[in-house]
Amino acid sequence: MxxxxxxxxxxxxxxxxxxxxxxxxxxxxxxxxxxxxxxxWGLGSVGLVDETEPLFAEASRQMTVTGDWVTPYFNGVTRFDKPPLVYWLMALGYLAFGVNEWTVRxxxxxxxxxxxxxxxxxxxxxxxxxxxxxxxxxxxxxxxxxxxxxxxxxxxxxxxxxxxxxxxxxxxxxxxxxxxxxxxxxxxxxxxxxxxxxxxxxxxxxxxxxxxxxxxxxxxxxxxxxxxxxxxxxxxxxxxxxxxxxxxxxxxxxxxxxxxxxxxxxxxxxxxxxxxxxxxxxxxxxxxxxxxxxxxxxxxxxxxxxxxxxxxxxxxxxxxxxxxxxxxxxxxxxxxxxxxxxxxxxxxxxxxxxxxxxxxxxxxxxxxxxxxxxxxxxxxxxxxxxxxxxxxxxxKLPSMAHQPRHTAGILITGVFSAIFAIATGVFWWIFPSLLGPDTAAPNFSQTLDQSLIPEIGGSIWIALGIAIAFLLLHRKTWRWVIVAQVIGFFCFLSFTMIPTLILVDQERQAPLRHLAILAGHEKQPTEELFMIGFRKPSVSFYAQTPIHYFSHAPHAATYVKRTRDNPPDDATSILILANPVIIDELYLKPQDYQTLDQEGAYQLVRVPRAVIAERNDIASP
Known part of the structure; x- marks a missing residue:
């Protein structure tokens, strides 16, 4: 040397x-x-993400509650999607560390x-x-x-x-x-x-x-x-x-x-x-x-x-x-x-x-x-x-006569890496403007734009693209492109991806999670919990109680009228978790129900069964 x-x-x-x-x-x-x-890092700092994750989490929790470690259940129904190993590991984690998002993941x-x-x-x-x-x-x-x-x-x-x-x-x-x-x-x-x-x-x-x-x-x-x-x-x-x-x-x-x-x-x-x-x-x-x-x-x-x-x-x-x-x-x-x-x-x-x-x-x-x-x-x-x-x-880099045959490929790969990095950076800069309306988180786009996360992520990727382009200017530095990529993506992970997950959780998942936990605390032993207009399995996990899912308000009303003479567990009232628009579709007036809480796009109310049946009898005789 x-x-x-x-x-x-x-x-x-x-x-x-x-x-x-x-x-x-x-x-x-x-x-x-x-x-x-x-x-x-921050593994349990965000709530469970609908739709699939809560299915595993709640089925595992049910194993610890029922003692049945053979058949997985979710919301009272068998769940045969997957064999038991992941359920067993989560359930053992619950027994050791408690029921929480960190244990689930x-x-x-x-x-x-x-x-x-x-x-x-x-x-x-x-x-x-x-x-x-x-x-x-x-x-x-x-x-x-x-x-x-x-x-x-x-x-x-x-x-x-x-x-x-x-x-x-x-x-x-x-x-x-x-x-x-x-x-x-x-x-x-x-x-x-x-x-x-x-x-x-x-x-x-x-x-x-x-x-x-x-x-x-x-x-x-x-x-x-x-x-x-x-x-x-x-x-x-x-x-x-x-x-x-x-x-x-x-x-x-x-x-x-x-x-x-x-x-x-x-x-x-x-x-x-x-x-x-x-x-x-x-x-x-x-x-x-x-x-x-x-x-x-x-x-x-x-x-x-x-x-x-x-x-x-x-x-x-x-x-x-x-x-x-x-x-x-x-x-x-x-x-x-x-x-x-x-x-x-x-x-x-x-x-x-x-x-x-x-x-x-x-x-x-x-x-x-x-x-x-x-x-x-x-x-x-x-x-x-x-x-x-x-x-x-x-x-040292070999002479041209002894250069590896894939040297041209390294150069081409580096050029494409720089292009992809800069394109990804531009995408992150304009990302908030590309988001469409989201009824579950109507203010998410504006909040994301104000957080500076897109600018940080875009800057990291554009800086990576420029660094790669600079390394490609000299043949002796081509091989350091991969090191720049490792450093760049580590920074992107630390300063963009994890903060983005936290922000998404705060805007989209947290309101529903808080209402589900409240529903679990407020629910009386004989009450049923309805979720109308959407199906979010995370509510079952956080409320830790069975849920009745209805795609539309008339379906829920039909169920109530069908069971009015023989309600489950002699329940006289129902907890409803839904969008306020859905509450209106049940023909309920503000004096008909008790609002327990409202967060984001969701509302949790308590309604007498008889009132739901009566209002819908009048609306649709």
Missing amino acids: NGSEKSGLWQWWQTFEQRPRQAAWFSIITLSLICVMAFL LPSALAAIALVLGLFLTLYRFGYATPRAGQVDQADSRRSLRQRWIAAWLGAAMLALNVQMFAWGRTGVSDMLLNACIGVSLLCFFWGYVRHEGQVRRGFWPSRWYLGCYGAMALAVLTKGPVGIVIPGLVILVFLFYTGNLFTVWQEAKVWSGLLIFAVITIPWYVLVIQANGESYINDFFGYHNLDRFTRVVNQHSAPWYFYFLVVLVGFLPWSVSLPLAIARLNLWQRRFWCAQPRQAQLGLLAVIWVIVIFGFFTVAVTKLPSYTLPLLPAAAILVAQLWSYELSLN
């Missing part, structure tokens, strides 16, 4: 990489900072953190970029170590710092838990795959890494059903078929004993829930929520064939811009070359197949949701981290 290379960052790096303990502590501190900010946050740590360790161990034919980077052990450290840091940061991981890692639903289980199962598989190269394992039981793979797949099945084994199973089968190792790994992984372990973990609950609910569970869960979602549109969740291209592009920003180059540079079509590589050099190959299988599987599925691409994000982070770690680990 010449004198200039021994100065500055490279001198610092040489000192750093020769002290593994300091490197380990640096990794612990940076990973902790990233994970805390992405998944734990803790399983998702911990699952996201576990996946980030697993990816970091895997990239540190196997993260060097796979060499091209005729170039064996592993021969230079120092550069290999440097590249693995950088790949681990970048991969963990990319996985934690993107829109999709941030959103689902802070939401109390099953998607992040499924993502972590699938990701951990595939990472454990790769560790076992590498460790058993050239070895013949005797005995009946699989080794600990393959055991971890089977166990994680079993937990995935207990999280979301058959997809928990179908997705990682397909990835592994395609990978082994491509490398020609299917028969060998089948033997060394002890598949039959692994399936036995898998069955012991998964089957008991399915047997119990079918015994308790019979054919209704089989038809609802296996039929409607699995087979039907794959073969037809469910709950109007349809989208065009290119839907997931947009989801990955936006959800994995800013790293998604580098993903096409990260995939293309591995030359997947060179099967003979890949088969000749040692197993430890095939992590990038596994990641490419991982992305393609999941992307293709859910593109073929007719029902489409943005969360379905979550399980491919760890693989995407591996690919992009390997690409940029190769660039950042160079002692």
Whole structure:
């Protein structure tokens, strides 16, 4: 190395990489900072977000109330959408920490953190970029170590710092838990795959890494059903078929004993829930929520064939811009070359197949949701981290004659990154003006505009775009584009996304939450609670009482008139949570009801049953 290379960052790096303990502590501190900010900071500071999150939260709470840990219930009705693992974890959290939003989201946050740590360790161990034919980077052990450290840091940061991981890692639903289980199962598989190269394992039981793979797949099945084994199973089968190792790994992984372990973990609950609910569970869960979602549109969740291209592009920003180059540079079509590589050099190959299988599987599925691409994000982070770690680990930029073939791709990727960053910044600046009217939060657009959050977010993205453009002016600084992206998105997460969530909660969720809590306190033992004109599951969770949902006021009036001679529990009055307009549609006059409170777009009133029946008899004889 010449004198200039021994100065500055490279001198610092040489000192750093020769002290593994300091490197380990640096990794612990940076990973902790990233994970805390992405998944734990302010985790319980906002209320549950309708529509799905409260369904999980209340079904879990019902388990602690009823003692029935087999069949999930919401609002007195069985909920067969998902298997029990996420409900169990939330319910155990309630027993340990109390019923609150933080406990609801803790399983998702911990699952996201576990996946980030697993990816970091895997990239540190196997993260060097796979060499091209005729170039064996592993021969230079120092550069290999440097590249693995950088790949681990970048991969963990990319996985934690993107829109999709941030959103689902802070939401109390099953998607992040499924993502972590699938990701951990595939990472454990790769560790076992590498460790058993050239070895013949005797005995009946699989080794600990393959055991971890089977166990994680079993937990995935207990999280979301058959997809928990179908997705990682397909990835592994395609990978082994491509490398020609299917028969060998089948033997060394002890598949039959692994399936036995898998069955012991998964089957008991399915047997119990079918015994308790019979054919209704089989038809609802296996039929409607699995087979039907794959073969037809469910709950109007349809989208065009290119839907997931947009989801990955936006959800994995800013790293998604580098993903096409990260995939293309591995030359997947060179099967003979890949088969000749040692197993430890095939992590990038596994990641490419991982992305393609999941992307293709859910593109073929007719029902489409943005969360379905979550399980491919760890693989995407591996690919992009390997690409940029190769660039950042160079002692000096090669001469033009020895420049890597993807140098032009790095430049193009950087240009598109700058364009996307500036475009995103402009979008955030004008975001408030794009919002349409919202009856649940009529003043949200104005409040958001006055908060300066759009200006802060827009400034961060525009500054990032300018920084990338400046780095692209000199070839020696191209490789630092990825570092600028990490810093920029971390700032965007800290100063824009989290404050935006808090503001949305204050304007949109808080009024309804406060009225629901009040309804739970005010409700008399014999009273019913009506929600008319909208259906917000969060009310059931915060009121902690059953809710009668009615889409229109006449439906509620019809129910009251039908039960006037035999009201449930001899109830003489009803609590109604609705928009004031809905109260008028019941033909009620102000003297007919008691207003308990009114916040935002909602009103909570107490009305005698007889008055509702009488007023609607007169209005519609």
